[in-house]
Structure formats: structure tokens, C-alpha cells
Amino acid sequence: MSDRVGVRRAAPDDLDALVDLFVAVVEEGRWLGAQAPVDRDHQRERFLDEVTSTERASLVAVVGDELVGHARVDLAPYRVAGLGMMVAADWRGRGVGSALVLAAIDAAKELGAHKLALQVWPHNDAARRLYLRHGFVEEGTLRRHYPRRNGELWDAVVMGLVFDETSPGSPY
Numbered sequence: 001m002s003d004r005v006g007v008r009r010a011a012p013d014d015l016d017a018l019v020d021l022f023v024a025v026v027e028e029g030r031w032l033g034a035q036a037p038v039d040r041d042h043q044r045e046r047f048l049d050e051v052t053s054t055e056r057a058s059l060v061a062v063v064g065d066e067l068v069g070h071a072r073v074d075l076a077p078y079r080v081a082g083l084g085m086m087v088a089a090d091w092r093g094r095g096v097g098s099a100l101v102l103a104a105i106d107a108a109k110e111l112g113a114h115k116l117a118l119q120v121w122p123h124n125d126a127a128r129r130l131y132l133r134h135g136f137v138e139e140g141t142l143r144r145h146y147p148r149r150n151g152e153l154w155d156a157v158v159m160g161l162v163f164d165e166t167s168p169g170s171p172y
């Protein structure tokens with residue numbers, strides 16, 4: 001199945017499909033930091049900014065004409081790239097996420113990052129397994145870190161993939 005999946009840079013023509021995908025995944029309520037209801041216009045602006053920025057890479061996974069996944073790579077001023085991604089529920093478990101992670105790693109290196117990092121909910125077994133399979137390491141847990149609209153405080157697992165293992169570390 002994964003050989004049918006293509007990954008390419010997102011374009012302004014993808015904005016409607018990107019917003020639809022984001023709304024659907026947010027409405028699942030358990031995977032992303034964002035919470036429903038989504039302000040579609042605001043989100044469209046955010047995707048437009050992402051698609052046109054030189055500090056970010058916006059990637060889409062496509063099968064034929066269907067947009068089935070998205071990954072965003074943002075470069076921080078300290079040259080760590082952040083990764084966020086999502087795959088349409090009907091397409092999970094078929095290698096789409098893997099194709100996006102590989103493309104995101106390439107994009108992060110092209111942006112000049114020395115590391116790619118992300119945060120994931122502890123219960124997100126599919127995501128944690130996907131990242132581990134691609135060389136990410138679990139660096140720790142942020143305890144009771146993110147407030148949810150219902151008053152809950154969720155932990156988050158910090159994961160990272162270091163590209164530069166040769167520059168010196170701190171001497172102290």
C-alpha cells in the first residue's frame with residue numbers, strides 16, 4: 001500500500017483539504033494538542049502561512065488525488081526543528097505516517113536543523129512506535145503539563161532525533 005503514497009510540498013490548492021483533515025483529527029479528541037471547535041478561517045490562515053514560509057516545510061501525503069496526511073516542520077532560531085503530523089483515520093496503519101516522517105527528516109535537514117523534536121501524548125502508541133522506528137529517542141515526560149478545556153492536565157512525552165552527534169557538547 002505504501003508504494004501508492006506520494007509525499008510532496010503542500011500548495012495553496014491543498015488548503016481546503018488540509019483544513020478538513022485537521023478538523024477531522026482534532027474532533028477525534030485524543031491525538032492532537034488542538035481542541036475542538038476549530039476556527040476554520042483562522043486555521044486556513046495558519047496553513048497558508050505554513051505553505052508559504054521559508055522557515056517551515058509543509059508536506060502532504062497523497063494517494064491519487066486524495067490528500068491523506070500532513071506533516072509540518074518548523075525551524076526554531078536555535079536550529080531545532082519541530083514536527084507535527086496527522087494521517088486521515090481511514091489511512092492509518094498503512095505506511096503513510098512512515099512516508100511523512102522520512103520526508104520530514106529530509107526537510108528538517110534541508111532547513112539546517114541539527115535535531116528534529118516533537119511532543120506526543122503518552123497514550124498515543126501508534127505515534128510513539130512510528131517515531132521510535134525512525135530513530136527518535138524518548139527524552140522525558142512533561143508531567144501534568146497541558147491543560148485541557150475540561151480541566152484535565154495531560155502529560156506529554158518529549159521525543160528527539162539528533163542529526164549532529166559530532167559538535168562538542170557543554171564542557172560544564
Ligand SMILES: CC(C)(COP(=O)(O)OP(=O)(O)OC[C@H]1O[C@@H](n2cnc3c(N)ncnc32)[C@H](O)[C@@H]1OP(=O)(O)O)[C@@H](O)C(=O)NCCC(=O)NCCS
Pocket residue numbers: 025031032085086087088091092093094095096097098099118119120121124125126127129130133
Ligand atoms: C501517528 C500517525 C501519524 C501514524 O500514521 P500511520 O499512517 O498510521 O503510520 P504508519 O502506518 O507508517 O505506522 C504506524 C505504526 O504504528 C503501529 N500502530 C498502529 N496502531 C497502533 C496501536 N494502537 N498501538 C501500537 N502500535 C500501533 C503500526 O503497526 C505501525 O508500526 P509498525 O510499522 O512498526 O508495525 C497516525 O496514527 C495519526 O495521524 N494519528 C492521529 C494524529 C496523531 O496522533 N498525530 C501525531 C501527534 S504526535
